[in-house]
Amino acid sequence: MDESVKAYLTSLIPDRQTIFHEMEQYAKDQHVPIMELTGIEVMLHNMKIQQPKRILEIGTAIGYSALRMAKALPDCQIVTVEIDESKVEQARFYIRRAGVEERITIIHGNALDVVESVRTLGSFDAIFIDAAKGQYKKFFELYSDLLAPRGCVYVDNVLFRGLVADPASNENKRLAKIAEKLDDFNRWLMNHKDFETVIIPVGDGLAVSRKI
Template structure:
């Protein structure tokens, strides 16, 4: 996990945000909704500016913050985002409608494990997949989404270092121990995946970047 002093410095280097971005960040803080931290979000937006993905799949919408920020990075993108929680789903829909981006961001209400399987059946292909939902399910999300990703596409996984506890599991709160172990297993599995080239970047809470190096994913 990034040093707090360094993270504060990087936050201070970010350019001023538009009012709607600040309002959503304040809303998330007020409602105790975990959204991507600003430094991590800017890093992902820079990756999007570089790769210019047109079709994006997001697993874990929350209040729609990251979907709207990704669209900022590539205004030509079309985003499908999946949210299980009923309250957050309705918040996301309202926030996206407020910014007049309902035509480009499709929020699906449901369990991502089920909804990704439905997307596989439709033959939908994505250029980028962002995984930012239940950490204990990251491996399964990746497995399901991999066939939807074109060759050369990216899978981005947020929070893979989980406050640094993946490097030192003994430091984790006992109630997080199982999740930390699953993240450790996920990171190892992801790094060894034969159809992807992956790196873990210690930005924010840790972001994994996986590039699909084969047209078809073969799960080990």
């Protein structure tokens, strides 16, 4: 998206609670990736329409998205998985400050290894994937069977700074490889027989897949 258009859309977003401004600044200062404002606003808008009661998040980071979802959907319960212990502690700090400990459950571990632990917590109306980009297909395959009928999977960063359009053009081999994997994931997802998917060019690219 054109940077001036992105800046314009960002300027239109209503103000947020102080804790969210603090988290956004912390993420910027500490180089912690969190969802772009325009992207999360679109996702939250879709979730408000969907009204999920239980959400699974793959990739807690500092708890920003989990808290934004908890604020937007006051009747939902959230289970969130994070591999990095320091990020888990930071997320718990913010969740306690927000006073929603009873609504957000953090599972510390590798999302590729904790499927059975997550399964004991029941099915989910929505799944949000925002973790290791090269593992998106595995995450989707592992957890989509925990999705309730007509549930939705939301996936961030599927356009990956626009690099997915031509991965080979990037001179950074690591980024090119991630972009290539995301391109493969996008094509696989768009043709998945059990889901209807749309990719929205907002933020860093948001895929929304509805279980058929």
